[in-house]
Amino acid sequence: xxxxxxxxxxxxxxxxxxxxxxxxxxxxxxxxxxxxxxxxxxxxxxxxxxxxxxxxxxxxxxxxxxxxxxxxxxxxxxxxxxxxxxxxxxxxxxxxxxxxxxxxxxxxxxxxxxxxxxxxxxxxxxxxxxxxxxxxxxxxxxxxxxxxxxxxxxxxxxxxxxxxxxxxxxxxxxxxxxxxxxxxxxxxxxxxxxxxxxxxxxxxxxxxxxxxxxxxxxxxxxxxxxxxxxxxxxxxxxxxxxxxxxxxxxxxxxxxxxxxxxxxxx
Amino acid sequence: xxxxxxxxxxxxxxxxxxxxxxxxxxxxxxxxxxxxxxxxxxxxxxxxxxxxxxxxxxxxxxxxxxxxxxxxxxxxxxxxxxxxxxxxxxxxxxxxxxxxxxxxxxxxxxxxxxxxxxxxxxxxxxxxxxxxxxxxxxxxxxxxxxxxxxxxxxxxxxxxxxxxxxxxxxxxxxxxxxxxxxxxxxxxxxxxxxxxxxxxxxxxxxxxxxxxxxxxxxxxxxxxxxxxxxxxxxxxxxxxxxxxxxxxxxxxxxxx
Numbered sequence: 001x002x003x004x005x006x007x008x009x010x011x012x013x014x015x016x017x018x019x020x021x022x023x024x025x026x027x028x029x030x031x032x033x034x035x036x037x038x039x040x041x042x043x044x045x046x047x048x049x050x051x052x053x054x055x056x057x058x059x060x061x062x063x064x065x066x067x068x069x070x071x072x073x074x075x076x077x078x079x080x081x082x083x084x085x086x087x088x089x090x091x092x093x094x095x096x097x098x099x100x101x102x103x104x105x106x107x108x109x110x111x112x113x114x115x116x117x118x119x120x121x122x123x124x125x126x127x128x129x130x131x132x133x134x135x136x137x138x139x140x141x142x143x144x145x146x147x148x149x150x151x152x153x154x155x156x157x158x159x160x161x162x163x164x165x166x167x168x169x170x171x172x173x174x175x176x177x178x179x180x181x182x183x184x185x186x187x188x189x190x191x192x193x194x195x196x197x198x199x200x201x202x203x204x205x206x207x208x209x210x211x212x213x214x215x216x217x218x219x220x221x222x223x224x225x226x227x228x229x230x231x232x233x234x235x236x237x238x239x240x241x242x243x244x245x246x247x248x249x250x251x252x253x254x255x256x257x258x259x260x261x262x263x264x265x266x
Numbered sequence: 267x268x269x270x271x272x273x274x275x276x277x278x279x280x281x282x283x284x285x286x287x288x289x290x291x292x293x294x295x296x297x298x299x300x301x302x303x304x305x306x307x308x309x310x311x312x313x314x315x316x317x318x319x320x321x322x323x324x325x326x327x328x329x330x331x332x333x334x335x336x337x338x339x340x341x342x343x344x345x346x347x348x349x350x351x352x353x354x355x356x357x358x359x360x361x362x363x364x365x366x367x368x369x370x371x372x373x374x375x376x377x378x379x380x381x382x383x384x385x386x387x388x389x390x391x392x393x394x395x396x397x398x399x400x401x402x403x404x405x406x407x408x409x410x411x412x413x414x415x416x417x418x419x420x421x422x423x424x425x426x427x428x429x430x431x432x433x434x435x436x437x438x439x440x441x442x443x444x445x446x447x448x449x450x451x452x453x454x455x456x457x458x459x460x461x462x463x464x465x466x467x468x469x470x471x472x473x474x475x476x477x478x479x480x481x482x483x484x485x486x487x488x489x490x491x492x493x494x495x496x497x498x499x500x501x502x503x504x505x506x507x508x509x510x511x512x513x514x515x516x517x518x519x520x521x522x
Contacts, residue, residue, distance in 0.1 A: 033356060033357060148375045149374075149375065150377070151365070151366075151369060151372070151377060151378065152369065152374075154358060154362065154366070155366050155369055157356075158356060158358060158363065158366065159348070159351070159366065161321060161348065162346060162348060162366060162418070163366065163369060164321070165319060165320075165321065165341060165344070165346055165370075166341055166342075166366070166367070166369035166370035166422070167341040167369075167370045168369055168370070209355065209357055212357045213357065213359055213400070213402055214357055214358060214359055214362060215357045215358060215362075217357070218357045
């Protein structure tokens with residue numbers, strides 16, 4: 001472990017993984033209890049369209065991806081009229097359209113950028129200080145949101161209609177949650193790429209859910225599990241000379257399937 | 267008419283204008299009434315509750331609760347017990363769920379205070395499931411969950427309690443206890459209860475409205491003709507001499 005930290009890029013990778021765990025735990029728990037994992041996968045893939053567009057028009061790919069993730073997240077959320085269930089066809093359409101548009105845009109831009117692979121599969125080995133700052137910022141915003149609005153978030157997750165009857169501005173709080181989910185997808189792409197970000201957000205939370213009595217507890221456990229999965233994944237990938245994103249996902253998945261064999265299923 | 271707490275005048279509502287679930291419904295509910303709303307599936311019973319709660323805006327007509335539009339009254343004056351959500355895994359304790367009934371009372375951006383907790387625990391004790399306060403809500407039986415949802419509705423100290431199919435997941439032996447509880451609550455609050463199971467309407471109910479898109483009948487007693495008209499098929503009511511008591515469908519009766 002110590003030898004690994006002799007390298008600056010590994011230190012950055014470790015710092016980013018630790019910071020990312022906070023959003024994985026908090027936003028991941030909300031996504032999981034609201035049964036929105038396919039929704040998350042859908043906006044992750046939709047963001048690829050924004051990425052392609054940015055390459056084509058020559059602006060920051062991160063901005064393009066963020067724009068598309070936010071647009072598709074809020075769009076899907078409100079197409080469904082505030083009901084929790086979003087049509088699975090709409091999600092599949094968006095998922096594929098995002099990828100297809102992205103590929104066409106990139107072909108049109110004429111640049112086969114090597115960066116593409118890191119967007120798809122993650123690139124923990126090349127973390128910039130700006131990205132660390134962004135991940136820390138997202139973690140702080142996630143934490144602040146849940147500290148201030150825990151009861152309301154629990155309410156809309158359990159029973160949207162009843163919570164609305166209590167005079168809670170459910171539309172606003174749901175929009176906040178959708179924005180937070182979209183931003184998490186973008187920021188966490190650094191760890192695992194857009195293809196696997198869905199696992200990063202749902203597997204630790206699902207495992208945590210099996211041992212938690214409250215959503216608060218689930219958030220804490222999911223954060224700790226994310227931390228363990230990503231740090232051990234990073235270390236293993238270093239030891240075995242394997243790509244870090246996939247190793248982190250494989251460790252999370254192993255934990256998910258193992259706990260799935262015992263306890264209540266999800 | 268100070269005692270009218272709910273008044274619907276010519277209310278047409280639903281999810282499609284061409285086929286509204288409710289057509290020109292007029293309904294008046296007095297304070298401390300215990301009204302059972304019966305009718306066939308798809309007859310508009312749940313729509314009626316949603317219109318009263320202000321969850322659904324009617325296409326036409328007027329809804330008044332305490333003389334005001336439902337959206338304008340203080341939210342905690344109405345307590346709503348929805349149909350029990352089918353089993354799904356959810357990380358919250360029974361107390362967490364009951365506290366959701368106090369969301370309207372607590373200041374935003376804050377947690378619940380001691381007063382909220384005491385009110386919620388008090389309701390759980392009253393409903394008889396205080397020992398389950400720390401249990402995960404998805405581990406409860408249907409009847410226990412139903413009680414938890416009633417406690418949640420009561421936690422806001424409402425003046426009107428609206429229940430949607432409260433007996434759907436309660437076994438017959440628990441039903442009587444459940445009605446005794448409602449009768450006790452009825453001493454202090456108005457109760458509207460939707461059910462599609464005519465056989466389950468008990469002697470505690472003071473009035474019955476039969477609804478199938480329109481109100482077919484509303485009164486202290488209900489005749490066979492009206493229920494037949496509402497359900498669109500023969501439907502036998504058996505009275506055992508207890509006022510307002512309606513028992514059994516024709517199927518059950520023929521088995522006697």
